[in-house]
Amino acid sequence: MSSIQNSFVTNYISMNDIHIKDILRIEKESYNYPWSEKIFNDCVKNNYLCRILELDNELIGYLISSIIQDECHIMNLCIKSNFRGLGYGTLILNELHSELRKLKCKIVFLECRPSNDHALKLYNAQGYNEIGIRKNYYPAPDGYEDAIMLAKNVDW
Numbered sequence: 001m002s003s004i005q006n007s008f009v010t011n012y013i014s015m016n017d018i019h020i021k022d023i024l025r026i027e028k029e030s031y032n033y034p035w036s037e038k039i040f041n042d043c044v045k046n047n048y049l050c051r052i053l054e055l056d057n058e059l060i061g062y063l064i065s066s067i068i069q070d071e072c073h074i075m076n077l078c079i080k081s082n083f084r085g086l087g088y089g090t091l092i093l094n095e096l097h098s099e100l101r102k103l104k105c106k107i108v109f110l111e112c113r114p115s116n117d118h119a120l121k122l123y124n125a126q127g128y129n130e131i132g133i134r135k136n137y138y139p140a141p142d143g144y145e146d147a148i149m150l151a152k153n154v155d156w
């Protein structure tokens, strides 16, 4: 059961250059194949929708997505390991959905490793449905792993 402590102040704000050092630390401890500093820099520079979640001024999560016309594609969503299972993944996703409503986006897509049980539970709980498989999408120790493609309609 997720539980966010009400006495703490959360901030969902735009990512910029000064956040990337903290993000890289979280990224490296979270993924076997982390994004590079250049990828994060490019996303910020090229106006992807890049957001961070702060808890009492500590960066505890981030989200990167691209918006093309009325479609959003989540490319990275991550919560710092010692803050997982507390509802912050749900919070950052709900903040994104609110933004997308204002932007009149109609649908959100993302890919997820079939082995990523926690992420799949989060997405299912937030109304994402499986819409297909991308073969050999992710690098894996023994070659490649397929991706599950998920989508959610954004209700206005």
Ligand SMILES: CC(C)(COP(=O)(O)OP(=O)(O)OC[C@H]1O[C@@H](n2cnc3c(N)ncnc32)[C@H](O)[C@@H]1OP(=O)(O)O)[C@@H](O)C(=O)NCCC(=O)NCCS
Pocket (backbone or CB within 6 Å): 001, 002, 030, 077, 078, 079, 080, 083, 084, 085, 086, 087, 088, 089, 090, 091, 111, 112, 113, 116, 117, 118, 119, 121, 122, 123, 125
């Ligand atoms: C996936 C991720 C973003 C989820 O963030 P989170 O803050 O832990 O998620 P929440 O606390 O909001 O939990 C939401 C739901 O996810 C599932 N979940 C989260 N952590 C879980 C855990 N430790 N055990 C089982 N289920 C878990 C639960 O279904 C939970 O709903 P519930 O609290 O009602 O039971 C986080 O685990 C993460 O950053 N993982 C590493 C990066 C990653 O894999 N990103 C996704 C790439 S597709």
